[in-house]
Amino acid sequence: MSTHHIHVTINGTAYEGDVDSRMLLVHWIRDGLQLTGTHIGCDTTSCGACTILVDGKATKSCTMFAVQANGRQIMTVEGMEQGGKLHPLQEGFHEKHALQCGYCTPGMLMAGLALLQRNPNPSEHEIRVGISGNLCRCTGYVNIVKAIQYAAEKMQDSEELSVPAQVALAREASNGD
């Protein structure tokens, strides 16, 4: 057994700590750093509830050791909301009722974010492929797809529209659902 001192930046904050080589990244994030937004679902690399971004790549954090993250940049679901304002994806999940129990939601949000960063205007098929590593046992995915479509539109519009216009657009979109 070896112990390692690691430095990791998570949501812009520098963290460091000593980890056993066998400690999974998700356990360090949840138990070591108390960032419990990231969930553990299946523990078998199947469900995606533990999905985070590692150096910008969607990653199942139950399938990486904490020591492997040394020196890397991580984003978890806690990093999405900025200054008390929900990220468009979070807003989309709210507006489109994309969750019931909420267990898969942090992973869905991170997988959705990775998808939109790579492909800002995905088709429905591309969204379904993009979240195919994340299991939801409540919703049947329909509203999750809608929520990601909502965010994609909003994020594209936000480059052109002022904040009040974005809010109006969000209201319109939610009324129309």
Place this chain on the structure above:
Amino acid sequence: MIPGSFDYVVASSISDAVSLLQQHGDEAKILAGGQSLIPLLRFRLASPSVLIDINRIDGMEYIQETDNVLHIGAMTREAELDNSDLIRERYPILLDTSSLIADPVVRNWATVGGNLAHADPGNNHPATMLALGASVVAVGPDGERVIPIDEFFTDNSFETTLHPNEILTEIRVPAPTDRSGGAYIQLERKVGDYAIAGVAAYVRLNDAGQVTYAGIGLTNVGPTPIKARNAEQFLLGKALDDASIHQVADMAAAASQPTSDTRGPAEYKRAMVRTLAVRALQKALGRATGGE
């Protein structure tokens, strides 16, 4: 689930990885993408005393075609194959293969080299590389050697002919010719599951439309990845038509050695090999003759 204890070391170069392997011998495992190994460690189906992490070695992730050979760095992530223009345009069988591996999140870390070196009969690349007639490059203390893919897998599950002090560094695939094409098709219960059965087919044709090379590989229908040699031989010199495709599909099914499990009875899997072989050959023929 918590893995058993092990020491973790980072290799800074391929030669560093080789000397670490020499130092630790059979007790060590190479940690590539980790998407198969880490689950095995969590289930405690594997318990190496040392993990040698090769993710920090520069220059092991590349996809490039030179001198009629496609060179794929062993640490190339499956997602890189998914998103490569070169692969999509020139090697669509590899896109067929990578895009069916696990799921997109797993593919961000999973590597082509790991998929082969793990030698799981359920993995996709072994069948495809057997069909393509690929080779792999292994580096050990005495330098590098090139291993034809049909000499890479042994008769035992999860075993290769890599020596304990060797590391797989590159995969080499012959470039397409004017009239060549391949396809990989698998039947799966759901995204992320291993195949119920999978078939890779690759053919080269002469101007008369006769087969000058045929490769057929099978996924998850036996204890090892399977190369359907009789079926390949049968096709040589023949035209690919409905009759020959169905005949060769029967031979591919005969080469499979499925067992009954939660993915279905052996008889069903053998029947699926036949059906998938027909479809893979038809798709390969279409690609070889200019269609999709």
